[in-house]
Amino acid sequence: MTQLLQLEDRFQARIDAEQKIEPKDWMPDAYRKTLIRQISQHAHSEIVGMLPEGNWITRAPSLRRKVALLAKVQDEAGHGLYLYAAAETLGVSRDQMYEELHAGKAKYSSIFNYPTLSWADIGAVGWLVDGAAIMNQVPLCKCSFGPYARAMVRVCKEESFHQRQGFEIMMTLAHGTPAQHKMAQESLNRWWWPSMMMFGPNDDASPHSAQSMRWKIKRYSNDDLRQKFVDVMAEQAAVLGLTIPDPDMHWNADRGHYDFGTIDWKEFDEILRGNGPCNKERLDARNKAWNDGAWVREAATAFAAKRKSATA
Amino acid sequence: MQQYLLHIADNALILGHRLSEWCGHGPALEIDMAMTNISLDLIGQARNMYQYAATLEGDGKTEDDLAYLRDVPEFRNVLLVEQVNGDFANTIARQFLFDTYHYFFQQQLCESQDPQLAAMAEKSLKEVAYHLRWTSEWVIRLGDGTIESKARIQRAFQDLWSFRGELLTPALYETEAVAAGVGVDLGAIKTAVEQKIFNVLDEATLVRPTDGWMHAGGKTGRHSEHLGFILAEMQFLQRAYPNAAW
Ligand SMILES: [Fe+2]
Ligand SMILES: [Fe+2]
Numbered sequence: 001m002t003q004l005l006q007l008e009d010r011f012q013a014r015i016d017a018e019q020k021i022e023p024k025d026w027m028p029d030a031y032r033k034t035l036i037r038q039i040s041q042h043a044h045s046e047i048v049g050m051l052p053e054g055n056w057i058t059r060a061p062s063l064r065r066k067v068a069l070l071a072k073v074q075d076e077a078g079h080g081l082y083l084y085a086a087a088e089t090l091g092v093s094r095d096q097m098y099e100e101l102h103a104g105k106a107k108y109s110s111i112f113n114y115p116t117l118s119w120a121d122i123g124a125v126g127w128l129v130d131g132a133a134i135m136n137q138v139p140l141c142k143c144s145f146g147p148y149a150r151a152m153v154r155v156c157k158e159e160s161f162h163q164r165q166g167f168e169i170m171m172t173l174a175h176g177t178p179a180q181h182k183m184a185q186e187s188l189n190r191w192w193w194p195s196m197m198m199f200g201p202n203d204d205a206s207p208h209s210a211q212s213m214r215w216k217i218k219r220y221s222n223d224d225l226r227q228k229f230v231d232v233m234a235e236q237a238a239v240l241g242l243t244i245p246d247p248d249m250h251w252n253a254d255r256g257h258y259d260f261g262t263i264d265w266k267e268f269d270e271i272l273r274g275n276g277p278c279n280k281e282r283l284d285a286r287n288k289a290w291n292d293g294a295w296v297r298e299a300a301t302a303f304a305a306k307r308k309s310a311t312a
Numbered sequence: 313m314q315q316y317l318l319h320i321a322d323n324a325l326i327l328g329h330r331l332s333e334w335c336g337h338g339p340a341l342e343i344d345m346a347m348t349n350i351s352l353d354l355i356g357q358a359r360n361m362y363q364y365a366a367t368l369e370g371d372g373k374t375e376d377d378l379a380y381l382r383d384v385p386e387f388r389n390v391l392l393v394e395q396v397n398g399d400f401a402n403t404i405a406r407q408f409l410f411d412t413y414h415y416f417f418q419q420q421l422c423e424s425q426d427p428q429l430a431a432m433a434e435k436s437l438k439e440v441a442y443h444l445r446w447t448s449e450w451v452i453r454l455g456d457g458t459i460e461s462k463a464r465i466q467r468a469f470q471d472l473w474s475f476r477g478e479l480l481t482p483a484l485y486e487t488e489a490v491a492a493g494v495g496v497d498l499g500a501i502k503t504a505v506e507q508k509i510f511n512v513l514d515e516a517t518l519v520r521p522t523d524g525w526m527h528a529g530g531k532t533g534r535h536s537e538h539l540g541f542i543l544a545e546m547q548f549l550q551r552a553y554p555n556a557a558w
Binding site for chain 1: 549
């Protein structure tokens with residue numbers, strides 16, 4: 001027992017000294033479990049996130065947009081790969097993580113359970129959703145777990161590119177024809193609140209946060225990050241000439257921040273419970289891709305084994 | 313010349329579009345990304361070609377006018393590239409049959425007396441060499457993999473074999489392009505294309521389907537029913553919101 005306490009003390013001391021924890025280092029079970037849960041959820045989010053955006057690849061309105069969107073969705077696949085690889089260093093396999101996802105046991109970001117109904121949604125997702133993702137993820141580049149931190153450095157570079165691309169789509173639409181402007185505003189109306197929920201529950205309702213902060217997996221609280229998001233987006237919406245659908249949003253000179261309205265957490269909870277508009281479609285699509293691909297993966301394995309025994 | 317450029321561009325765009333339908337739904341992440349890479353290459357090649365065609369047409373035409381504002385009879389792609397994805401084996405067989413043609417086509421196009429075409433071909437050839445290597449490997453892997461994968465890829469070749477002929481049968485604008493010294497003489501690449509196909513099928517332990525009836529028509533605008541749906545989807549926004557910039 002005392003030995004365990006000593007290990008834990010030394011572990012915490014390394015974290016306090018901002019040293020990176022590497023896969024072979026000793027770590028508390030709870031730290032390992034927390035990271036596996038968080039990194040695999042993050043990886044699943046990248047993969048499931050390909051679906052709502054992929055929904056517009058074949059309908060992109062110009063060849064330039066088509067190529068950019070295709071490349072973006074491909075980036076998300078790459079993010080999934082880095083993250084699954086980071087989680088694997090903690091002793092869980094990609095197939096195990098997939099199984100949990102496909103069985104509906106693993107979570108992924110609820111935002112991807114909303115539908116992309118217009119081309120403007122591709123802009124809004126890039127601008128707001130990738131924007132919120134960046135705010136959540138930039139601090140993760142300094143996460144105490146080395147492989148996760150390093151994966152996030154690569155991911156964040158690409159996310160900021162996605163965000164600029166999304167903003168540029170919104171800019172084009174907002175300053176386009178009246179019909180395009182309307183499309184952009186309508187899209188902002190639908191995506192604003194779900195994006196605000198991406199930072200998770202309010203701090204007083206977020207029980208795991210304190211431990212994650214101590215372990216330096218998390219660096220800022222949910223509410224702090226949300227405030228930062230609001231402050232940036234309020235200014236960007238003004239540049240776009242679009243209106244954020246929150247009548248309570250005002251600049252508060254005393255706080256030096258924008259005030260904003262209360263979030264409807266009931267909607268958030270329902271989506272977590274599986275009742276979002278696209279929960280079923282997303283999971284079905286992942287399962288279908290995986291099941292339809294089983295014979296391909298089996299063939300690749302069988303072929304590799306044949307070649308190996310032929311050269312052995 | 314215009315028809316010739318559109319033919320090359322349309323082949324690349326429609327096949328790239330078909331492949332892009334896989335994005336997010338592939339059998340494994342790595343395969344998904346590889347198919348998207350090929351799709352991106354093909355659409356990139358189509359763009360270069362449309363841009364060139366648009367400058368020749370003048371009149372302020374753009375690449376998007378050519379991709380989004382022509383209807384089915386004006387498209388000049390071969391029937392093979394507009395066929396549905398089907399299962400992964402079908403997609404691979406379709407891609408492989410196109411890649412074998414495409415590789416030797418681009419190789420010859422490098423010799424075009426039109427310096428623009430030759431330069432584009434040089435760039436495309438590098439990409440297509442990779443496509444051909446990737447699809448050849450998959451044909452072999454599926455052919456020599458499991459009983460199921462062999463049955464699926466064999467069937468896919470059976471189904472698509474009759475679309476092979478059109479690739480190597482010149483339309484009038486192709487013959488004219490050859491006469492003008494800018495186009496590829498399909499007769500000159502036929503043997504190399506077929507030899508490559510046969511070699512890979514052999515290595516994959518697959519049976520070579522017998523040559524029978526060969527479909528044709530795409531090169532002159534008589535398409536299958538599929539192209540109309542591809543265009544309906546692809547062109548939706550441009551058609552629904554005319555004269556908007558995106
Ligand atoms: Fe991402
Ligand atoms: Fe992204």
